[in-house]
Amino acid sequence: MATDLQARGTGAVNTAHEQAGGVAAVVITYNPDGEVLPRLLDRCAAQVARIIVVDNGTTAVDVPALCRPFVARCPITFVPLGTNLGIAAAQNRGIEVAKAAGAEYVLLLDHDSVPADNMVAALRQADRQLRDAGVEVGAVGAVTHDRRTGTTSKVVRMVHGRVQRLASQTSEPYIEADFLIASGTMIAISVLERHGMMNEGYFIDHVDTEWCLRVKARGMRLFAIPRARLEHALGDHVVRVWLGRWREVPVHSPARDYYMFRNTVRMLLTTPMSLAWRITHVFRLSQFAVFFGLGMSPRLKRIRLMTRGIIDGVKGRGGALVDARPGRGSNR
Known part of the structure; x- marks a missing residue:
């Protein structure tokens, strides 16, 4: 059951960020790092209308306790699944909560990702510019930077039967992609309503790939946004x-x-x-x-x-x- 968290010692949920529409961050947790998750929440609290934390059965840390310090800055809804239902099911539960709250967009995030200060603004600006130009936008996504290796991700696209890996450190406002990794990707609720949510049968791995292929086959386009940066860590x-x-x-x-x-x-x-x-x-x-x-x-x-x-x-x-x-x- 989804619960709106309250700061300790208060009797009401903060409503300073409440608005019809806007971006809701859907954060999926599974035994998150107790130092990284607060950094993620701190960055999100200043950039989104609501944070929805969906927990896949964490036992190592108290996730609500890590969230409460940020409730005074941004409404946080906690959705405990009780057990590990997989990344796709967790994302779908979060999307449903975001939709019910009136969000216009969802921003998908893993618990080990930390958005840059201007990431959401950069995604919103690019999305708006593309839509104003008549582009059928499926999703826009951040460029990831691995905190362990210092490597910045490249944008993957198939051109004339060959895979191209395009440098994401560029002055271009957006780069069309064939795939976007889920964490750091912003999707309009209207797109999810038309083309479907995540395939829960996949549980984990290729959940984002399958969704991207599906929406592209229906004429939607995906874009990586070089100015939108996300600190991330893939794999053990x-x-x-x-x-x-x-x-x-x-x-x-x-x-x-x-x-x-x-x-x-x-x-x-x-x-x-x-x-x-x-x-x-x-x-x-x-x-x-x-x-x-x-x-x-x-x-x-x-x-x-x-x-x-x-x-x-x-x-x-x-x-x-x-x-x-x-x-x-x-x-x-």
């Missing part, structure tokens, strides 16, 4: 490897290998995309199979879960991974 840690080119690869737990392989196969079978993107996704899976299956321990477990992911993807299975073997079972 990052390693730099040669996979056709030098890449910084986020390394996750073996369970995430299952989701990546299952959801890629599901996407290839059910989501509209160009032949070039289908070939690219198949090639990428083969690279990951070699890199993670042979180069990252525990190798046998990773290979087993990758194989199971492929089989379940072909069968169209979704939801959380449940390992039926005795003493096993994890979604992380």
